[in-house]
Amino acid sequence: MSMYYGVDPHHPDLIGLIETAAGKLSDERVRPDVIAMIDGCFDDDLALRFWKHSRQYEQVIVPLYAHSCLSGLEECAPFLLYLTRSNLLGFLKQSAGKPMLSILQSPLSLAGLQRHFAAFLQIRTPSDGLCMPLRFADTMCSEKVLAMFDDGQRAAFCSGFSAWHLINREGTLTTIAGTCVDLASYTPPVVAEANAIDITDKQYARLIDSGEAEYILCNLDEMAPHITTVHKASILYRVIVELLAGMDRRGIKNDLERRNLIRGALQMPDKFEVLALLDAAQKHGVEAALQRFA
Numbered sequence: 001m002s003m004y005y006g007v008d009p010h011h012p013d014l015i016g017l018i019e020t021a022a023g024k025l026s027d028e029r030v031r032p033d034v035i036a037m038i039d040g041c042f043d044d045d046l047a048l049r050f051w052k053h054s055r056q057y058e059q060v061i062v063p064l065y066a067h068s069c070l071s072g073l074e075e076c077a078p079f080l081l082y083l084t085r086s087n088l089l090g091f092l093k094q095s096a097g098k099p100m101l102s103i104l105q106s107p108l109s110l111a112g113l114q115r116h117f118a119a120f121l122q123i124r125t126p127s128d129g130l131c132m133p134l135r136f137a138d139t140m141c142s143e144k145v146l147a148m149f150d151d152g153q154r155a156a157f158c159s160g161f162s163a164w165h166l167i168n169r170e171g172t173l174t175t176i177a178g179t180c181v182d183l184a185s186y187t188p189p190v191v192a193e194a195n196a197i198d199i200t201d202k203q204y205a206r207l208i209d210s211g212e213a214e215y216i217l218c219n220l221d222e223m224a225p226h227i228t229t230v231h232k233a234s235i236l237y238r239v240i241v242e243l244l245a246g247m248d249r250r251g252i253k254n255d256l257e258r259r260n261l262i263r264g265a266l267q268m269p270d271k272f273e274v275l276a277l278l279d280a281a282q283k284h285g286v287e288a289a290l291q292r293f294a
């Protein structure tokens with residue numbers, strides 16, 4: 001049974017969307033600045049194959065964790081490799097249902113891009129010295145990471161590419177504009193200790209909070225698969241985000257209660273019943289409200 005990652009099937013014309021956004025791809029790789037970033041965490045077999053190839057063909061494929069404090073995790077790292085129309089077809093097939101593929105346009109080489117992203121492999125909260133990997137290659141995390149950065153951090157991150165095309169939750173493309181248009185104007189970011197950038201406690205809390213809807217959606221597939229098999233993931237995600245905002249306004253903060261309330265709300269016939277459920281949960285408590293509307 002395949003894992004559920006809360007993404008829709010790829011758009012039928014995704015290849016056309018990619019070629020329109022990134023320029024015409026060629027099997028001869030006449031555009032070496034079109035680069036795939038593939039998150040190996042989502043496919044162990046593919047990641048192992050990439051890692052073995054990277055040991056022999058380092059000009060062709062580069063693990064993002066190479067020569068970093070995370071080098072021991074290279075077998076499940078994101079990988080960078082040049083993109084052609086022929087390998088794009090295979091990558092799209094392997095990434096179906098998994099938020100693991102994005103496309104970069106950059107004048108930097110694979111090794112140059114790896115050195116650029118080496119500055120952003122981890123985040124560190126100075127208040128407690130805690131470091132953790134920053135999974136920006138997961139396309140369901142990419143925009144959340146950019147939103148968490150402050151202006152300077154975001155500018156530094158985006159200075160290594162001219163465009164970053166994410167295969168989004170709807171199976172189409174979201175393009176992040178970068179500022180790297182040529183090598184002459186590129187200034188590499190400083191790679192700090194542990195390949196980490198320092199973030200504030202507020203930034204950390206914002207990043208964690210931004211993942212709540214994602215966690216609930218994927219957990220929903222385990223707890224109530226009849227919901228995720230009937231509705232598109234992108235629609236469910238939008239509804240969950242709206243429900244969480246409604247609970248915030250009503251002061252419903254307990255994580256377990258929020259999950260239970262969302263599971264109940266998603267099985268209701270219309271929006272009016274959902275609003276009544278949220279109001280009852282605010283007034284009488286979540287458990288009582290769920291029993292009342294069962």
